[in-house]
Each structure stands twice: as structure tokens, then as C-alpha cells.
Amino acid sequence: MPERVRVIDGTLMLILGLVGALSILAYAKGGFDLVRGGLGDGGHLLLRYAPIIAVSFLAAGLAQILVSHDWVRETLGRDSGLRGILIGTAAGIITPSGPFVSMPLAAVMMRSGAGTGPVVAFLTGWSLLALHRFVAWEVPILGWRFAALRYAVCFALPLVAGLIARAVTR
Numbered sequence: 001m002p003e004r005v006r007v008i009d010g011t012l013m014l015i016l017g018l019v020g021a022l023s024i025l026a027y028a029k030g031g032f033d034l035v036r037g038g039l040g041d042g043g044h045l046l047l048r049y050a051p052i053i054a055v056s057f058l059a060a061g062l063a064q065i066l067v068s069h070d071w072v073r074e075t076l077g078r079d080s081g082l083r084g085i086l087i088g089t090a091a092g093i094i095t096p097s098g099p100f101v102s103m104p105l106a107a108v109m110m111r112s113g114a115g116t117g118p119v120v121a122f123l124t125g126w127s128l129l130a131l132h133r134f135v136a137w138e139v140p141i142l143g144w145r146f147a148a149l150r151y152a153v154c155f156a157l158p159l160v161a162g163l164i165a166r167a168v169t170r
Contacts, residue, residue: 052100060104064112073113080115085162088118092125092158096132117166124158 026034076084088109095102102123109119129151138147 049100056100056104059101060108063105064108067108067112069112072109076109076114076118078115080118082163084115084118085121085159085166088114088121088162089125089129089158092122092127093129093131095122095126095130102126115166116169117162120165121158121162124161128154128157 022038023035026038074080076088080087092102095105106119106123109122134147134151138150142150
């Protein structure tokens, strides 16, 4: 039987509360016109990114059924140790995408049996060391010396983050 999906949860309630509080602040600052303008801008963002998010989640669902859960548990599972954290880091470094792909991939990893350490290492490697950003943005804009220095300084952080996450969740 498929897992029951909870649409209304604590996260949604928190975000709705935040929208309500921001609406009150906008009203206090500029009345209904400012609230309407802010909600309209948010609606435009929703229209722009909703298809990307929907397709990313569909791809993540397909990836979850195609990748062997046994392989994920063995390679990235709770007992995968340093090897799993290094593999998670490497996967994050070579994942050529934004958060619309990397976050659903991390969720798939977790649902497929990956341990906390490798998933944290994946996300940290992706956010700090993604090769596509290094080559396409950092080197051309910041110069190779600064980009290489930043990359080298951050290189050990996914490993450290993965190890800390693993230790905290054991």
C-alpha cells in the first residue's frame, strides 16, 4: 500500500504563519497595495519555478525506484563508514545542478537507506565544491588563484560535516 502523504504538516503551518506575519508587516508599511504586490511577485515566482520543481520531484521518484535500495544501504548506509562519506562527497562534487535536483536526490538517498553522514557529505560537497560552479562561475569571475584557494580551504569540510553528522546520529 502506498505511503500516505501528509500535505498539511508542521513545515507548511510554519511557512503559512510566516506569510501571514509578513503580510501584516507589509500592510502596516504600505496597506493592501503592498500586500497585493508582494503576493503577486510571489505568485510569479511560483509560476516560474513550479514546473521545474515538479519535474525534479518526478525524476527523483523515478530515480528512487531505479536505484537498488540494497546498493544504497551498502554503499551509503549507516554502516558505510568513511567510505560512504567519501562517496557522498564525491557525488555532491560532480552533481551538476541547482537545489531543484540536489535536494530531491538527497531525499531519495535518505528514503533508500543512506546514512546521515553520507547525505550530509553529499549536500555539503554539492554546496561548497560543485565542479560545475567552480569552472563556470568562480574561475571566470574571481580568477583561478582565488577560486583555487577557496576550493582548497573548503575541500575537507564535506568530510568533516559527514563525520560530525554520523557521530551525532549514532
